[in-house]
Amino acid sequence: MSGEATSAGEPILSIERVAVHFGGVTAIADLTFDVRKGELLSLIGPNGAGKTTAFNVITGFLKPSQGVVRFKGRPLAGLKPNEIAALGLVRTFQRTNLFDKCSVFENVLIGLHRRANARLVGTLLGLPRERRLEQDLREKVWEILGLVGLSDQWRELGASLPYGNQRLLGVALALAADPEALLLDEPVSGMNASETGRFVELIRKLRSRGLTILLVEHDMPMVMGISDRIVVLNYGRIIANDKPEAIQKDPEVIRAYLGQGVRHA
């Protein structure tokens, strides 16, 4: 239902003719696609297809050799990653990335940085406005921990969590930054079936709140199950851009995934 409602949304994130070369190696040849508001778009492709590179370009960790990324119509060229996050475009990382020595609670509290508009003088003097703000932030942490289901682990250190929970905490951190569009880089890789199931539930919850999601993932059943649209990359190029049902039947996609040997797929 949500897929129907949102597929007509405006493009919130546009990748236009983006290319990335590392020396002589082409990571992304020529990439153009839009993510529409409220949509869940998956970016898939074999290893080395350039998915994570695309993420790094979109979030400002990597400068493209050419092309433009626009978020809400605004070109992101020259912006630092923190400035892009401040616009509401927030990512998670492929490898687990947490503030390891901080507790689960503190991790999310740090993640709330964007919403913490404390003033320096007020902070140093401990003024009521800043105290109230701090209280609000703490309540917000509980809300986010409740959403991802980590409330009971609030005092454990990030590094000591089981793997699946670490990934959840990574998402909680990104959610704390109050994204309009969330970029998830292989969020369920290495998760078992029940952890993945829990994660899919979380994504559905987020979507019901109107969050736009760009997902990179290898878990095909999951991708097919939750995506509105799928963009398939191979060797840095888009080979398909369609609804999940159409992608499953696309001969070129099947060739890319199953290899050269299968000619008559």
Place this chain on the structure above:
Amino acid sequence: MKRLFPVAALAFFVLLPVWMRDQYYLNELIVTGIFIIAAMSLNLLLGYAGQLSLGHAAFFGIGAYVSALTSLGFTVTIFGFEVTHGPWPAFVGLLFGIIASGICGFLIGKLAFRVRGAYFVIVTISFAEVVRLVALNWVELTNGPLALSNIPPITLGFDWTGSITLWGKIGNYYLVLAFIALAYVVIEQLVKSPFGRAMIALRENETLALSVGVSVTKYLVLAAVVSGAIAGAAGSLYAHYILIIDPMIFMFLNTVTMVIMVIAGGKGTLAGPLVGGLVFGIAPVILRAYVRPEVQWILYGALMILIVYMLPDGIVPAIARWSGGVAEGKSGKTGS
């Protein structure tokens, strides 16, 4: 509960001179206290923001010189113009010393945080050396190696309120104690706020901090400004207590003393520099009574190695672990 220990410690040191009036010990405590303030400022940069400044004596020395010169007055010729400054009250000097070191912190931060890690360390060392050479060679202003002497002690109060001038040990003891308490509160407020959390985030994982919107330069520069300003306050207190300063104030050993206090006590903890400062401030006093100077230094070094070897995180985190309590800074459900 957590408030109890700092308040008890403060009460102890407030009452200490009631029964300990020995001038020699008071002197040692005052100088130790001044270095503790400097160590606390270094801890903000090293322990919370994760940047090692090996030129911290520069902020200390700048605070001392600016404060001393403001209160002494000077005449210098710049580009053919003679600039004269008359003597101002010492507490104005203190204020200027704090501001000047804060500005230096800002400049160093802006300059050095484009590069981090080893490069930042090198920039700070160079900065301290440059400042030392200026203090040594700009004789017209600083008296060079002949030192600035007759620095007035700090006077509290105004003409219309009546005032006291802190010539003696007791007055300076309480002044330094008050500044330690003030610095503690300032740093505590800062590190438990979104500002401090941004610094900790950058220390722990810069990439991730960026991805949730933390600006690197903004918060590292803020840490450098506050750190520089507090170190400047310590330097100013030093100048108005010792009453004579020379370019030796910029020497590397002073920086090393601060670093040792922070590391031994526990970097990134509020109490770390206080505990480390007391241990390494008091240890020489105790050793001095029993052994010859050469042996003292050896024992001092052995103590340092022992602490770093046995308690790699420092004394305070080790105590926190032993006592089974939740380590400092771990705030949560009950935290306000």
